[in-house]
Amino acid sequence: MAYSAEISRVNPTCFVFLVDQSASMNDPIGGDSPQRKADVVADAINRLLTELSVKCAKEEGVRDYFHVAVIGYGSSVGSAYAGSLAGRDLVPLSEVADNPARVEERVKKVPDGAGGLVETTTRFPVWMDPVANAGTPMCRALQYAESIVAKWLVDHPGCFPPIVLNLTDGESTDGDPDAPAAGIRAHASADGAALLFNLHVSAGGGEPVTFPDADGGLPDAYSRTLFNMSSVLPTDMRSYAATQGFSVSDATRGFVYNADIASIVQFLDIGTRATDLR
Amino acid sequence: MWAYVSTLSVHKDGATPEECEDAAGVVPVIESDEPTDGAVSVAVSDGASESLLAGPWARLLVESTVEAVRAKPEVLHSDSGFARVVLDAVDDWDEWLAAYIAGREAEDRPIKWYEQPGLDRGAYATLLAFHLTDVGLWHAAALGDSCLFQVRSDRLLRAFPVETAVALGTSPALLNSRNRNEGLIASKAGLANGDYEEGDQFFLGTDAIAHWFLSEVEQDDCPWEVLRDLSAIGSQEAFAKWVADERASGRMKNDDVTLVHVDLG
Numbered sequence: 001m002a003y004s005a006e007i008s009r010v011n012p013t014c015f016v017f018l019v020d021q022s023a024s025m026n027d028p029i030g031g032d033s034p035q036r037k038a039d040v041v042a043d044a045i046n047r048l049l050t051e052l053s054v055k056c057a058k059e060e061g062v063r064d065y066f067h068v069a070v071i072g073y074g075s076s077v078g079s080a081y082a083g084s085l086a087g088r089d090l091v092p093l094s095e096v097a098d099n100p101a102r103v104e105e106r107v108k109k110v111p112d113g114a115g116g117l118v119e120t121t122t123r124f125p126v127w128m129d130p131v132a133n134a135g136t137p138m139c140r141a142l143q144y145a146e147s148i149v150a151k152w153l154v155d156h157p158g159c160f161p162p163i164v165l166n167l168t169d170g171e172s173t174d175g176d177p178d179a180p181a182a183g184i185r186a187h188a189s190a191d192g193a194a195l196l197f198n199l200h201v202s203a204g205g206g207e208p209v210t211f212p213d214a215d216g217g218l219p220d221a222y223s224r225t226l227f228n229m230s231s232v233l234p235t236d237m238r239s240y241a242a243t244q245g246f247s248v249s250d251a252t253r254g255f256v257y258n259a260d261i262a263s264i265v266q267f268l269d270i271g272t273r274a275t276d277l278r
Numbered sequence: 279m280w281a282y283v284s285t286l287s288v289h290k291d292g293a294t295p296e297e298c299e300d301a302a303g304v305v306p307v308i309e310s311d312e313p314t315d316g317a318v319s320v321a322v323s324d325g326a327s328e329s330l331l332a333g334p335w336a337r338l339l340v341e342s343t344v345e346a347v348r349a350k351p352e353v354l355h356s357d358s359g360f361a362r363v364v365l366d367a368v369d370d371w372d373e374w375l376a377a378y379i380a381g382r383e384a385e386d387r388p389i390k391w392y393e394q395p396g397l398d399r400g401a402y403a404t405l406l407a408f409h410l411t412d413v414g415l416w417h418a419a420a421l422g423d424s425c426l427f428q429v430r431s432d433r434l435l436r437a438f439p440v441e442t443a444v445a446l447g448t449s450p451a452l453l454n455s456r457n458r459n460e461g462l463i464a465s466k467a468g469l470a471n472g473d474y475e476e477g478d479q480f481f482l483g484t485d486a487i488a489h490w491f492l493s494e495v496e497q498d499d500c501p502w503e504v505l506r507d508l509s510a511i512g513s514q515e516a517f518a519k520w521v522a523d524e525r526a527s528g529r530m531k532n533d534d535v536t537l538v539h540v541d542l543g
Contacts, residue, residue: 006532010292053392058297059331062392097392123391243449271327271533272485273449274402277457277466 002192003234005160007065007270013160014067014090014152015052016145017045019128020168021074022136027169029258030203037201038130041167044199044261045070045080046126048165051265053097053125062097065270069148070127073141075134082128089148100125138172142180149187149194161192165254165264166229167199170222181229192234197254198226199261208259211241213251223257230255237267279476281318281410282541284310284509286517291525291532299325299333299403300484300536303340305348310512318410319347320538322424324484325403326452330396331378335455336403338374342367343407351409351417355471357464360407360419364453364463371401371455400456406439408482410474410540417471421463423450425488428472429479429502434495439468443492446485480540481505486533490524509539 007013025038049068056063067090072080079087083101104124112118142164149162164184187194206219211233215224230253233241238248244263246252254264289298301323308314321340325332346353346363353359375397382388389397404422411417418426420439423446428436440446451466474480479502483491494501508517517537524530 008292008532050392054395055328057330057390057392057396059393061390097390103391123394125391272324272402272452274326274329274399274454275449275452276454277451277459277462 001235003161003236005158005189005191007160007268009064011159012065012067012156014069014149014162016069016071016148016162016164017048018141018145018164018166018168019045019070019072019080020136020138021072021080021131021133022171022173023074023133024136024169024171025130025132027203029201030205036130036132037169037203038132040201041199042128042130044167045128046124047262048265049096049127050125051262052093055265056093056270057097062094064092064094066093067091067152068093068096071141071144072128072131073137074131077137077140077144080128080131082126085127090152096127100127101129102126135173136168136171137174138166138168138177139174139180142166142177142184146180146184146187149184153187153189156189158190161189161194162187163195163197165197165199165261166226167201168226169202170200170226178225178229185231193231195231195234195254196229197261197264198230198256200226200255200257202258206257209257210259211246211248211252212255213249213253218257227253227255233267236269240267240269279412279414279474279542280313280315282310282313283308283318283320283538284512285536285538286508286514287536288514288518288521288534290534291522297333298534299327299336300534301325301333301336301340302482302536302538303344304538305344310509316412317348317351318540319344319351320408320482320540321347322406322482322484322536322538323403324422324424324534324536325401329399329402330393331375331401332403334374334378335371335401338371339364339367339403339405339453342370343405347407347409351411354407354409354417354419354469357419357467357469358460360467360469361460361464363407364405365458365460368455368458375455400454402452402454404450404484405453406482408480410480414473415471416474416480417469419467419469421451421453421467423485423488425483425485425491426470427481427491427502428474429481430475430477432500436470436472437492438470440488440492443489443496446489446492450485474542476542478542479506482538482540484534484536486531487535487537490530493529505537505539506541509541
């Protein structure tokens with residue numbers, strides 16, 4: 001069965017995050033939120049890297065089940081890591097975890113146990129900062145990701161298929177991204193085709209959408225293009241999504257509109273999941 | 279009734295022996311080629327790979343459980359008794375964890391930011407506890423997917439708490455090292471009991487070998503034969519080789535494997 005390869009230190013897979021850093025990312029996300037789209041995607045990347053590191057953490061350190069690249073696209077296309085990882089593409093997860101550019105203290109509200117909320121500080125590692133300038137060379141970014149995936153598969157032909165996650169406001173300025181997206185999905189390990197997922201951040205309004213199975217409810221042409229570029233979620237990921245309360249079908253795609261995508265990390269199986277009794 | 283008890287274990291391929299997160303405990307402590315006459319208590323636990331300190335938690339659970347069952351076998355007669363055994367282990371864990379964190383500080387290896395959420399959540403593991411009385415009866419309690427099989431006259435008489443291979447997934451019920459909810463633990467625990475006769479075989483195992491065992495039974499095979507032979511050999515190396523062959527053939531998933539065989543033959 002496809003998408004069933006073990007993800008382990010001897011058989012790791014890779015994650016390529018593509019981050020839109022174009023000038024349009026300076027705009028606010030819309031709705032009630034004053035946040036800029038660039039801040040939203042930078043936060044999303046930093047949270048995804050945090051979730052991956054915590055998921056793979058053991059007492060001796062973070063295990064290299066994944067190698068991770070963060071590629072920015074705007075005035076240029078290339079590594080978006082800040083700090084000591086700057087300039088690098090795929091980095092073993094243990095190195096990512098041990099080398100954030102900085103660790104910020106952020107205030108968040110948590111339940112106080114008596115029905116209210118209380119402010120507490122939490123450590124927030126940062127690997128990339130928000131950037132917004134120039135055009136949106138999404139086609140070039142997808143081709144860059146494809147070259148990383150192709151090279152990875154030469155060395156890891158039996159791995160769980162590589163995952164490319166594109167975070168964007170959807171407005172490609174270097175052509176139709178459909179063909180380069182298909183180029184990524186055309187690469188395969190013995191366990192299945194590479195996966196392409198998309199997070200669309202937009203000022204277009206409308207309800208947030210998480211893992212839809214049709215493009216009918218999406219607000220604009222950019223959303224529909226990104227939805228159609230996105231891979232269908234493999235069976236096991238879909239099953240786990242269902243257990244987490246997501247509404248899924250055989251056609252559910254790895255696509256999110258103006259919503260949190262960090263949960264995608266939890267869909268990946270690296271062993272017995274730590275779940276509480278209910 | 280004379281019983282021979284042997285424990286076989288092999289770590290996940292690609293990991294080191296020290297990274298094994300399965301644990302098994304037996305009292306009285308006896309060599310596999312020496313029979314014991316009297317009651318036997320066994321506990322098996324499988325630490326969840328996605329949690330921190332799962333191996334130490336599994337080891338503490340089995341050590342605490344076999345001692346509790348040996349001292350008072352009736353704890354396995356009720357789900358509340360089983361839950362209290364777990365709560366005693368949770369109390370012990372707090373002390374163990376405080377010493378662990380102090381040790382890390384002393385080694386100049388303080389807890390990293392990516393470990394803290396896992397420590398806050400606690401460690402997770404299954405638990406299967408088993409007691410063989412000296413009057414022809416056995417009792418067991420379980421939470422999670424570590425399994426007990428009773429074989430009599432060359433057929434599977436009892437599988438507990440999971441009865442089919444397909445029911446063994448990647449999200450079993452697990453005991454959390456911070457869970458002090460006695461009622462919740464009791465409500466999720468399973469209990470079983472039965473009698474035994476001379477010649478009966480009991481196998482207690484973690485999920486990978488339990489899945490293999492049930493799959494073989496579902497194909498009308500007799501998995502206890504090879505396990506009994508491996509147990510009689512008593513060699514960890516021979517067991518590891520057999521597990522490696524089963525993994526290579528795709529019949530057993532790559533996971534830590536632990537088997538305790540109680541042979542009344």
